[in-house]
Structures are given as structure tokens and as C-alpha cells.
Amino acid sequence: MAGHKLDPIDRQILAELQADGRMTNVELASRVGISAPPCLRRVRALEEAGYIRGYHADIDARELGFEVQVFAMVRLNSQAEADLSAFEARCRAWPLVRECHMLNGEIDFILKCVAPDLSTFQTFLTEELLKADHVANVKTSLVIRCAKDEPGLPFDVLEARLARNA
Amino acid sequence: MAGHKLDPIDRQILAELQADGRMTNVELASRVGISAPPCLRRVRALEEAGYIRGYHADIDARELGFEVQVFAMVRLNSQAEADLSAFEARCRAWPLVRECHMLNGEIDFILKCVAPDLSTFQTFLTEELLKADHVANVKTSLVIRCAKDEPGLPFDVLEARLARNA
DNA sequence: AGGAATGCGCAATAATATTTCAATCCCAAG
């Protein structure tokens, strides 16, 4: 099991920064129960080691004029690695596609897309996605509403698991 | 169209903080071309107004021992609002479910789930999700690999759109 | 024009980040 080089303080640092990425180091140190300098060193080490990929402001899409969110389920007519990679590269280049996950089962890829309005998305769908190489079939579903969108990981589950294995 | 009370500096602030949520205010101010005090005032205003929902560290799930990510497509046997809401409430209470979106079309909900391993997910699936009220059908797909996972919004698309409408 | 409102930047102060360094803890070898 991974993450074993982390002690409880490290994990708590990750949990706190996941909950509030702009917390000051002084506040963070006080929460995890150590002084500021070692706390900062731990944060830097966690960043270096790749546990922390980055920090991002979470911005309200609708407030900014992105009214439409869509999940697109994509099937290709070839599962050769070269074709899969080529499709992934296309996805990375499309700004409306925010996430692209390769799946097992009948669906090859699921994409999470955003757009300012439906017609923008339709244009993207018909002119770009459906015309991409080896795309056999795309099923799209509009997001009606979002009940939960928690960035990050359930640290309580992780702690429970570590306690059990201890 | 929303977001019209924002000037180009505000939008650039959002874009910068989306890219690096821990940027210092001094750095941010210099990037957007104003001095620190008004820059900070703008950030606070954007937070107050709800454009910025929060800031989060982006943490590598696999490094922490969450080996499994799954998309679950859920259909209910009732689309009464009370039943939909009840299901959403269940999702919010399940830590393994990180996202829950209500969709149009044949699928009612799509869930993004994480788990330390497959058996943990299977237990959740059979003991929790499949036994939840009004759940008619669940199709799950394991994430094989993730080609793109960009938090946030494509500000370049937004700017292009605003330029066109100007 | 005139006056209010908005928003800027400078300067001063408060808070925080970061470096330095000596003391402590832990563990393994003698």
C-alpha cells in the first residue's frame, strides 16, 4: 500500500491543504500541532515528492457564463494503443474538454465538457468530437444539476484504513 | 450572459488563481498589472461574490493509496423529485462518492468514486449503492488511465467569446 | 462644469514566510 512514508502529521497537512489551499503556514502549523518552520519544510517536501500536484482556486462555472456541462461517453472503432493515445492527445488540445478518462467495458472514454451554451457545445460535438479519427459513437448527457462535487480525497477513509492495518 | 460585472483584470485574477491558488498577492498583482492593495481588494470581492468558491490543494490519489477510480452510471425506478433528492442526499453522505451529477437521458446520475482497492469498492457497490432506495440499475466502469484532468475552466474560451460579443 | 462614486497607488504597520542554528530525539553499532 502506498503512502506509507507519510506520518500522521503529513496526512493531516494534506487534509488541511485540501480543505483550504490558501491557509497560511502559521495557521496550518498550529492546526497540525507543530511550529511553523518544520511545517513549511513538510509542505515543501510533500510538493517535491508529488503528493501535492498544485493548488487551484475553485471557480463557479455558471457565474462565469459556462452554463452547460456535459458528460460524453465515447467509443472508438479501434483499441490499438496508437489510436487510443491519438484520441487522448486530441482531448488534451480541446479546451472544452476538461477531463478525459479511459475506461474499461463497452465505453472507451468518458469526457467531462463545459461550454458557454448549448450551441457552442453542439458545434464542438459535430464539428470536432464526432469527426475525430476512429470515433465510432458518442453518447452525451447534459448535467441537470450537481449534488456533490468534492475536490480531492476522503481522508477519513484513509485514516480508518490505516488504523485497521496498524 | 453572466460574468458581465467582471472587467478583464478580474478575469485575469481568476485565471491566475485557478492556475496557482497559492500565488502571493504581490505576485498576482504584478501579473495583472496593478498594485497589491487593489489586487487584494478585488480578490476579496471575487470571493465574497461567489466567483471563487474556495482554494484546494490537488492531491495525487494514487500516491496516497487510492488505487481505484470508478464512474458509476445510476438509474432509478422513480424520477419523483423527492426520490431524486433522497438519492443525492445519500451520495453526499458516502465518502467514496466524490461527485454526483444528475443527467438528462436514460441515465439519471453519474457518480465519480474513489477507493483504496477494488474490494473496498465492490463492498460499497453491493452493500450500499445497489441497496439504496429506488436504485434500479448501476453500470460501473473502472478508470484505466486519465489523459486529462484540468481543474477549472478554459479562460481562453471565455476571453474569445467576450471579444466576439464586444 | 461640478460633484459623487469608483478605483488606484503610496506609505506605514501588522502578519507571515523563511533562514539559521543549537538542542533534542531516535536508533543502531560498539
Place this chain on the structure above:
DNA sequence: CTTGGGATTGAAATATTATTGCGCATTCCT
């Protein structure tokens, strides 16, 4: 035991940043 090395800590000092107060410029609306 005890002793030495490595790692980690926290106090103090310094550098950097955040925050407040205030006067000035610009805009906008009479």
C-alpha cells in the same frame, strides 16, 4: 548500557508579504 550519526524539532532573527489608511486621479452622471 553508552555513544555517535542522522533526522527533526523549535526559538530567534530576517526577509517578504498582507493589510490598512488616505490622498489623488478618472469616470460618470447630472
